[in-house]
Amino acid sequence: MTHWHERWTNQQTGWHRDVYNDLLLKHWPAVGATASSNVLVPLCGKSLDMDWFAQQGHTVTGLELVSRPVEEFFQERELVPEKEEFGDLIRYSASPFVLIQGDLFNVQPSLVQADVWYDRAAMVALPPSMRVAYVRQLLALTKAGAMGLLITFSYPANEMEGPPFSLPDEEVEALFSEHFELECLERITLEDERDRGLSSTHSSVYRIIRR
Numbered sequence: 760m761t762h763w764h765e766r767w768t769n770q771q772t773g774w775h776r777d778v779y780n781d782l783l784l785k786h787w788p789a790v791g792a793t794a795s796s797n798v799l800v801p802l803c804g805k806s807l808d809m810d811w812f813a814q815q816g817h818t819v820t821g822l823e824l825v826s827r828p829v830e831e832f833f834q835e836r837e838l839v840p841e842k843e844e845f846g847d848l849i850r851y852s853a854s855p856f857v858l859i860q861g862d863l864f865n866v867q868p869s870l871v872q873a874d875v876w877y878d879r880a881a882m883v884a885l886p887p888s889m890r891v892a893y894v895r896q897l898l899a900l901t902k903a904g905a906m907g908l909l910i911t912f913s914y915p916a917n918e919m920e921g922p923p924f925s926l927p928d929e930e931v932e933a934l935f936s937e938h939f940e941l942e943c944l945e946r947i948t949l950e951d952e953r954d955r956g957l958s959s960t961h962s963s964v965y966r967i968i969r970r
């Protein structure tokens with residue numbers, strides 16, 4: 760069983776929120792999505808933010824490794840999804856949601872071509888060694904000109920074993936700048952993370968445009 764299967768089985772899902780993400784609500788207008796945009800939500804869990812996208816008129820494509828949150832997402836909304844297998848992946852769909860269950864790195868571009876994307880607690884959930892591949896996947900699964908909103912989390916890396924793994928601004932810029940344009944919309948010092956034993960924590964919100 761992977762770390763993530765254990766976390767969902769044991770209900771150790773401290774990242775899950777019962778309210779929409781306030782940084783999403785504040786900054787989504789800067790992304791310039793239109794009502795008909797398809798929003799890619801990598802490492803989606805069963806995030807409530809997907810409901811907010813649906814309320815804006817967007818269709819939503821979430822990618823999630825573990826079947827439990829995918830099944831629960833639909834059950835909690837009293838939706839009965841159609842299921843289709845694509846190799847190791849299962850595509851669950853009940854309009855306006857498509858959730859693809861399986862390893863994000865196995866998702867082929869023929870299955871997903873999104874207009875916009877949203878990363879909250881996704882890139883920071885992956886070990887640093889997987890970041891280059893993650894950015895490559897974002898490139899593969901989005902259309903040219905696609906815009907994204909990335910919310911990071913950073914702290915002195917020697918102070919905690921992730922996840923979440925510290926993702927400093929310099930690394931975001933180094934990883935994305937070859938194929939994307941970046942604009943940092945906000946940088947916030949987080950005061951409520953001291954109980955994790957971290958001396959300082961920050962979040963940055965980026966608008967990222969695929970060239």
Ligand SMILES: C[S@@+](CC[C@H](N)C(=O)[O-])C[C@H]1O[C@@H](n2cnc3c(N)ncnc32)[C@H](O)[C@@H]1O
Pocket residue numbers: 763764774775776801802803804805806822823824825828861862863864879880881884
């Ligand atoms: C920290 S949670 C964040 C979930 C969601 N973004 C949120 O804000 O609630 C990370 C999620 O990514 C999923 N995950 C981890 N590795 C993955 C992978 N390789 N492919 C797809 N999902 C993955 C985990 O199962 C978990 O639900």
